[in-house]
Amino acid sequence: MKTEESSKPGGTAAGVSRRGMAAGAVAAMIVPRHVLGRPYQAPSDKLNIAAVGVAGMGRNYLAGCKDENVVALCDLDWERSARVFDTYPTAKRYRDFRQMFDQEEKNFDALIIAPPDHWHYYLLMSGLKMNKHLYCAKPITHSIAEARKVKAGVLASKVVTKASIQDSRTSYARATTELLLSGAIGAVREVHLWTGTYSPSGLARPSGVETPPAGMDWDMWCGPAPFRPFSRIYHPEHWRPWWDFGTGTVGDFGCHTLQMYHDELEMGAPDWVVGVGSQAFSPAGRVDNTECMSIANTVQWHIPARGNKPAMMAYFYDGGLTPPRPESMPAEVPMPGGGIMFVGAKGVQVSAFYGGNPWTPFGSQPRPGVQVRGLPGGWLLPESQFKDFQQPAPTLARCEKPDHYTEWVRSCKAGKKSITPIEFACGLTEFALLGTLALRRYGMPAPPPANGTGDGGGAGAARGRREAKVLLWDSQAMRITNDEAADALVNPPHRAPWEI
């Protein structure tokens, strides 16, 4: 844990009068909920940890907690989790988390949740019921309704939680937030987010018959999601683009970037959203990929005026797509491969997707030959307008990346909130999942035209036509108000017996 920067002498004395400079642009700051970085003494007792889903990202979460007492590990696929089991030889091994909870409930204090997205909700609610501290993979849930129930559950409990947003509250992420809060670019009108896609996408449901890994209960892997015959295109690793199990790139990566500005820009209640995705073809014709995310996707959210903040658009791009270059971006500078671009009334801020300067992601040193432009928090455009602008002095509490897991452990032991609690991540998740929902809705083919006339593009383009329908979102009522098919995705049922 690093020091609480705002307690440093001079931390705020540099006098970035944020609220004044923001000119109505930026939300009230997040007030650190607690003072971090008190002289810390490790308690002699260790945290007893159980984990569900250990072979994927769970392996990294456990490695971050390896100095604790890992008492029980659960995974459906033991072929894949063998090396994790070997790392924690004293931990009991389970395939079925119900059995683990039955046998071990008294033996552990904290639960790490890292299976695919469609399992998060059930496990989080189970963990809350057992009154366990929770570390959970983002997105926190698979549906918006689940995110709201988890948020309510976490807020009503006393357990200590943290979400797997490893860059959140790091110096580089905070630098981006602080630069945004400085008001340099004025009232924010647009936020553009872009990142790559990391699994095979744009696919039709596989038709072949495949055998699951030895001993793996595939029906249980599907769990609360609709059942699909086993295929290696889902497991291991590649379930994220499949809507029944994952939430797409926007769901996977949204939280990783929204953590820096979702609350500051008051992005909690968009009033409409629309998404579109690329098509795919085989030599035989169009690939019917209604169950799978496209290889390139964009989402647009509209956020109405909030207080003195003007209405704002948020845009997400993946799979190689990038936003248009701002006029003020010098032609010799390539658009970063992933990033954030805030477009304000007085300028543009380009930052790394996970925070910090675009050319020093994760606070790294620049690669040889790469010219770093701008400030630790991002690159301000037009350059000439901001050439004397300084990065604001650090004022927000930090938790550096190497301390991400230990901060949760320490907070559990101390009984205080972590720096990235799950209720915070629920808000980010909800915003991202609205994007997922829009992309899923776009994937549903509209009925063919009754009179058989195409509207262009020939017969090939006419088949499987999709409609970029705008989805009106009533955040308070948690409803899509103008489209039943989309509204049904807000709170989809869980397959028996996994209802809660």
Added chain:
Amino acid sequence: MASNEVSSGAIPRRTVLAAGLAPLVVPRHVLGGPGYQAPSDTLAIAAAGIGGMGRIYLDGCKAERIVALCDLDWTRPTTQGVFEKFPAATRYRDFRRMFDKEEKNFDAFIMAAPDHWHAILLMQAIQMKKHIYGAKPVAHSIGEVRKVRQALEANPKLITKASIQDSRTSYARATTELLLSGAIGPVREVHVWTAHPIYPCNVLRPTEIQTPPEGLDWDLWVGPAPFHPYHKAYHPEIWRAWWDFGTGDVGDMACHTLHTFFEELELGAPKVVYGCSSTRTDVYNTPVDTAETEGYANTVVWEFAARGNLPPLNLYWYDGGIKPSRPAELDHSVALPREGVLFVGEKGKLLAGYYGGNPFQPFGRAAAGAQPRGLPGGLLLPEGRFKDFQQPPPALARVEKADHYTEWIRCAREGRPTCLPIEFASRLTELALVGTLALRTRKVLEWDTAAMRVTNEASANQFVEPAYREPWKLPVL
């Protein structure tokens, strides 16, 4: 042929324009009116590339005398269908042989081979002094496009037409006229989006050996392009995504929308161009570099400096299902159409059909279930501001889609220019091909139109006029 609708209603276009639009396209000719009588003689036509779009072009000219047909692949049912439809036509596999044997027997030439063949075929036809109907894009490279244009300008008696079937129709003209009305003020951005490509993209060069269809001379099919062994991944039909043969979706489809505003907005000389394409990921997060094909989704941005009294403008291209930012003022009940154009002016926006016309009445027809909205030329935004605005009366010459092919025939017989000569299409093509430079290099390119070169990125210039594979040469006139 539609009636000559040059109106005396005189919309005060230039004055309304404030910072103004380009000079109007002056109709180059008076089209035939209702009193028109077809001459008794018919045109003798030869065609190269008949199994794809060529069969549509031929069908549009079926009242003429089709004397010779050439296609490398006689196994395709489409090719066989064309042969059967025109039994009197002599059949060829090799266009060189057709030209040798038939040069004296035909007046007009239909060119519908894949893009990498266009320039050679067009130049040979120009050498033989044939009238030409040619598929867009006019050629595969910018260098070829300019040579074809020069050759056509030197041969003004050759009557040519490009396969931009919606161009100059009532619906396309309505969009141009609405734009020229100045309603939305000086135009700052134009966004165009199409629902193509509709074939495999983001694919890797095939490695398996396949046998070409019987009788297909694959080496000749590849012709001036870099050689790749035969594979179904290219032929039939799906060569467009491969940069060596096609020009991607932007090359294929941009001409189909640019015709409504290219001249009016003076889009001949972009200064900067850049783009991005979808990327493919294999299992275990392995990026797959599919740089030899376009992506399933591609975007291109062309930046234009001020032109005369027109302010700077950006032209944005989106394909594969990707669309521009939805305007906040668009009524929530309206989905952005699958394909379209959005003009962003200083005083409003105009949402139009991709091929021209009202976005909800593509090709001038009401789409099933769609509510009529806006004017024949498009929907002006915000709607409230324009609720009393009327579609300007027709002022530009029209050729309806049903007359697209016959207008070429008639003009060829009468020796007057068509409404859509290949010289005009070559300018649209060039702009599209500058876009392909950006997609192929994945760089921000500064383009010098006069010098025909990219000034900031040497690697891009290899695509401006790639050398032909031996022994192919572009005929010099």
